[in-house]
Amino acid sequence: MNFSRRLLDARHTLVPGRRAPRRTGKTLSVCAASAAFTLIAIFLVPPAPPSAAAQLDAYIAAHSQAITVKETVQLGGIDRDSYSATAGQQSLAAAGTNYDWAKLVLVSGGWPTSDSNVTVLVRWMRQENGPPSWFNRNNPLNNGLGSGGGGGTGSYPNLVIAAQKVAENLHRNPGFGTIAAAFAASAPTNITEQAIWASPWASSHYANGSHWHYSPVPVVKAPASAW
Template identity: 60%
Template sequence: MGGAGGTNHDWAKLVLVDGGWPVTEENVAVITRWMRQENGPDNWWNRNNPLNNGYGSGGGSGLGSYGTLVDAARYAADNLKARSFYTDIVAGLEHGDDADATAAAIWASPWASSHYGNGTHWSTTPVPVVTAPAEAWG
């Protein structure tokens, strides 16, 4: 995956594949919504770190970067699976059938200190498909 034509929805699917979670419409929706909260849809590949993940990025606060979006997807999946405080997010992704329930688990987790306003700063509108520059994919 990657190269020219790689979109935010493709990246969300790559996180799911890397995590061993089902690639469902609900799972892609929650990950793309999460990405929108972190970087906005028009620059979702910012610092090759769509979820502002601190794990493996050199930025513990989530402001680090990865060499490629492929690396970022692997580290995002690894981080979610490695930390006990993300088990509810992982459970939601394993079920793959309720983006809203998985989003609530994201808000309750320590991923963002703001907890996305416990959902008040989280939009459920569809996220537009936006292609990242080919070089972001490596």
């Protein structure tokens, strides 16, 4: 072996005790770039929208009311100039429209007959049967409880019983608890409607609202025989 070859072999031979040069700077740069990419990805992903139940809880918390009365307060006489009463079953049945039936559901469930609650119910009825035939089979919301049709295809003897059965079903089935709570709070229509879509009332879930309609629902009176 000549001198040049020996010199070349010596240059490629590690000296005992000497470590190979470390690439610390390059490794740290790669780690920093990876961490920065992860942080960017996290901030770019939008947060999930709140559920209907969460929105309802927020609404109730924001609109809760309290009153404080002093112990020394004295009550005087109260004069009443006029009296009013909430429409009952007989008067609602006598009027006989789809809006009256919606109020009948609310009265049967012990919920306020507020504009928002009535609006949601008549929209809901439109999705199930349509305004011209909202009283179809005396089952406006295609309720399965007590109608003889588990899929909502059954019928009731009259619309009064139908309203009572809807209220009963919303109260007793845990899957409809958020709907009942929304009615009790007279929540905004969008919150109550989201609770309906999320519930198991319809297997389609109304396409999560994409099949829902918001135009005014016409007033349609049912035949007297339906009541």
